[in-house]
Amino acid sequence: MSPKATEMSNTSLDPEDWGEFRAKAHDLLEACLDRLEQARNLPWQPVPQDIRHSYVLPDKGAASDDLTTALRETVMPYNTGNTHPRFFGWVHGTGMAEGLLAEMVAATMNSNCGGRDHGMVYVERAVIDWTRRQMGFPDTASGVLVTGTSQATVIALSAARLRALGPEVRTTGQGAQRLTAYAGAGIHNAARKAIELLGIGSDNLRRIPQIDGQVDIAALKRRAAQDRADGAIPFALFGTAGSVDFGQFDDLNALADVAAEENLWLHVDGAFGAWTRLADAPWRALSEGIGRADSMACDFHKWMYVPYECGLVLIRNENEHRAAFAARPSYLEAMDTGLAGGDPWFCDYGIDLSRGPRALKVWSAIKAHGAEKLGKAITANCHAAAQMGALVSETQNMQLAAPVVSNLCVFTADASLDPETQSNLNMRIAQDLQNSGQAVFSTTWAQINGHKVTCLRAAITNHRTRPEDVQAAMDAVITERG
Numbered sequence: 001m002s003p004k005a006t007e008m009s010n011t012s013l014d015p016e017d018w019g020e021f022r023a024k025a026h027d028l029l030e031a032c033l034d035r036l037e038q039a040r041n042l043p044w045q046p047v048p049q050d051i052r053h054s055y056v057l058p059d060k061g062a063a064s065d066d067l068t069t070a071l072r073e074t075v076m077p078y079n080t081g082n083t084h085p086r087f088f089g090w091v092h093g094t095g096m097a098e099g100l101l102a103e104m105v106a107a108t109m110n111s112n113c114g115g116r117d118h119g120m121v122y123v124e125r126a127v128i129d130w131t132r133r134q135m136g137f138p139d140t141a142s143g144v145l146v147t148g149t150s151q152a153t154v155i156a157l158s159a160a161r162l163r164a165l166g167p168e169v170r171t172t173g174q175g176a177q178r179l180t181a182y183a184g185a186g187i188h189n190a191a192r193k194a195i196e197l198l199g200i201g202s203d204n205l206r207r208i209p210q211i212d213g214q215v216d217i218a219a220l221k222r223r224a225a226q227d228r229a230d231g232a233i234p235f236a237l238f239g240t241a242g243s244v245d246f247g248q249f250d251d252l253n254a255l256a257d258v259a260a261e262e263n264l265w266l267h268v269d270g271a272f273g274a275w276t277r278l279a280d281a282p283w284r285a286l287s288e289g290i291g292r293a294d295s296m297a298c299d300f301h302k303w304m305y306v307p308y309e310c311g312l313v314l315i316r317n318e319n320e321h322r323a324a325f326a327a328r329p330s331y332l333e334a335m336d337t338g339l340a341g342g343d344p345w346f347c348d349y350g351i352d353l354s355r356g357p358r359a360l361k362v363w364s365a366i367k368a369h370g371a372e373k374l375g376k377a378i379t380a381n382c383h384a385a386a387q388m389g390a391l392v393s394e395t396q397n398m399q400l401a402a403p404v405v406s407n408l409c410v411f412t413a414d415a416s417l418d419p420e421t422q423s424n425l426n427m428r429i430a431q432d433l434q435n436s437g438q439a440v441f442s443t444t445w446a447q448i449n450g451h452k453v454t455c456l457r458a459a460i461t462n463h464r465t466r467p468e469d470v471q472a473a474m475d476a477v478i479t480e481r482g
């Protein structure tokens, strides 16, 4: 039975009235711009019950249901709060106005960047190439934009495993061979997830003791030797450029030397800290040597302030990168010209076949601001963390959990209290300041005078933060402490 012509004619999802749609879109754009311009006055707020209920989706799109009103009034006000200048929680980037422009154009184009020959592929290559140069990777390196450092780590470690076990690992699997990887004890959980996902097993991720926040190289060598003697295959070494606990950096040159000696693939987690490459002295030196790694991961959505989400994996040797992922069935075969041209295709460098145009918001940010201005914002965040650290040191009974080396400051509001009372105080301060919209600190465990204490933690990846914001946030902590 064939459908009636009238039923067939009306299935397009385009607006029925473009004039009306256009007017509503203009209004919404104004509201978006208002919100960005007013970001300084709009802290996080909890989502009220009735608003949450209003998100429940109907079975039918109701004609009276005004999408743009819902977007503006029930969705837009309830963000993570990371657009506010006194948001220092976890490691959340701020976003920037250019992101709005890029996302608007990207949504209009709706490009699929898995491959083929079209503009966004060349935009992505330009972003990867720019970053490769900033990081000091050779021009034989390759990369692909991903959701974030978590996915980048999986991709990098897949290539590392292939080097250790040969290309057959893709078809035969790992069998009884036991791979071992090495990382400083403070390594981010993303490394563990990647090791687990690859079937290596997180018991085989050796957590090496650290000295002043850096991998103890002698301990690393001893552990690798012992693993070899026990029949394991040491294959990868994680370095950290910007640890999530205290913002510390491994000595990446020393790790590159030991990786070469021990025949280990060096992967650097530079999720945020890699961007100290753009900062002024002394912070720039923290990530010195990152360009010697076999692979690295970094995020644009943290310390490059680009809207969520976008990260990058860079791999020193393009052949090793492709060897771990390339596999195309015949329906995806490339042609010399036409839409199926444009080789190499990004689907051969990572997990995803269909891929969004993540590159455009990064490209727009860099095109608008350049390395120099972005670097100034990064440098300012390091100054802000140092300022916070100095205020902690000057305030009676406040105490740092670790020296401030980059953009992180972890401290307890009152070290004179017993560990449990201190922890409760710090947790209460964090919650009260979040709920009142004064400032967002997150919390983390750290050692204070030899005891495990829940501390206040600020990770400043926020281009809106000014010195007066740091002062106001710390004043609020002191008032809240009572």
Ligand SMILES: *Cc1c(COP(=O)(O)O)cnc(C)c1O
Pocket (backbone or CB within 6 Å): 091, 147, 148, 149, 150, 151, 188, 190, 242, 243, 244, 269, 270, 271, 272, 299, 311
């Ligand atoms: C955020 C972070 C990760 C994970 O990155 P995502 O972009 O959230 O996937 C890994 N390592 C460090 C040091 C981080 O700060």
